[in-house]
Amino acid sequence: MSKSKRERTDYPGVYGTPHPTRKHGIRADLYIEITYRLDGKKKWEGLGWTSQNMTPLKASKILHDLKEAHRTGKGLRTVAEQREVAAAEAKEREVAKQQAERDATTFQEFWTDCYLPLQGEKSARSRATEASLWKLWIAPQLAEISLLKLVPFHLEKVKQEMIRAGKSPKTIKYAMGVVSQVWGLALRDGYVSAPFPGLQVKLPQKDNQRQRFLTPAEAMLLLKVLAERSPTSHDMAVISLFSGMRFGEIASLEWQDIDFPDGRILIRDTKTSQNRYVFLTSEITKVLRNRHSGQRSGLIFTSRTGGKVDRISKAYSRTADDLFNEGVADSRQRVCFHTLRHTYASWLVQKGVDLYSVKELMGHADFKMTTRYSHLAPEGLRRKAKVLEGSLEEKAEVWTGVLKGSC
Structure with missing residues (x-):
């Protein structure tokens, strides 16, 4: 705004520029500014409109704090610096808030909001199998557990329930594999940082390799x-x-x-x-x-x-x-x-x-x-194993000849 329009207020160093049309109450809306000397030069800084809850009194207090910082050498010396610090602090608070929300994310929330939307490339059969494992075995034990609090004990419960129901080692391994995939995605996106707890869970073993082949x-x-x-x-x-x-x-x-x-x-x-x-x-x-x-x-x-x-x-x-x-x-x-x-x-x-x-x-x-x-x-x-057949006899004949020659 033009300097010619600035008007002094009742507070030294505080000025107000009336808006040409906009009112705040019965008076014109004022844009509040302060002026002071910084490193020997006169500096102007705008603080805001009275309609945005800025007043000459508030501006005067801000100006006082700035001059005190100039005098003592402690604190922030400009409104711009104050705003930068405030913005950084606000960003830190937002990051902390987001991290707190992530820390509280349950397995159910992550499964629904983060894991499932990324499974579109899998076959319909694989998605159906995972959905069934989730509904019947994984969710009943893990749904309400926060990701950060997931420990081997919780996965042991999933395993034991499946064993009691007579599920095959292959199916149990599949279920643990699904949980492992969820954990891997959570690790990638910063929800967790520790290795998968399931690595400490011993799974039942069975030779599931196919033995049947066709003649x-x-x-x-x-x-x-x-x-x-x-x-x-x-x-x-x-x-x-x-x-x-x-x-x-x-x-x-x-x-x-x-x-x-x-x-x-x-x-x-x-x-x-x-x-x-x-x-x-x-x-x-x-x-x-x-x-x-x-x-x-x-x-x-x-x-x-x-x-x-x-x-x-x-x-x-x-x-x-x-x-x-x-x-x-x-x-x-x-x-x-x-x-x-x-x-x-x-x-x-x-x-x-x-x-x-x-x-x-x-x-x-x-x-x-x-x-x-x-x-x-x-x-x-068998043919390859028999290449050693007779080796001892050959050695015996050689040694017999050596002994006879030495006599």
């Missing part, structure tokens, strides 16, 4: 029935059986991933987060050629709505049950889609393929996952 005759029968019931399921099964690809990897395949001239398929965004190649066999090539009509892009397999196939078809599950699963209670012995991947690896080992090559073809992140197939090559192992 060539069984595989032929399965493919024959699938071809009649569901051509799409048949084609996906052929690809898995002759490449070891997981269902999700096959469902994600696009035409640009297929290199017919080079005989390779690029698998992107795998379970181990590493791209890899598998190789076209005549069986896979035939399936893909039959489905190919010149496309250069787009999904190879699509759902009825044209989107990505997000679950194993009922036709496949019914066929596997009809042919192989009647009366089979042990999940390790039941035939499912993953049995095709297991069959691929088993056949490779039976044909004499070394385990390292099997690991690379399967895309295993850990060699331990591959060694489970070593028992399928007993003859090869």
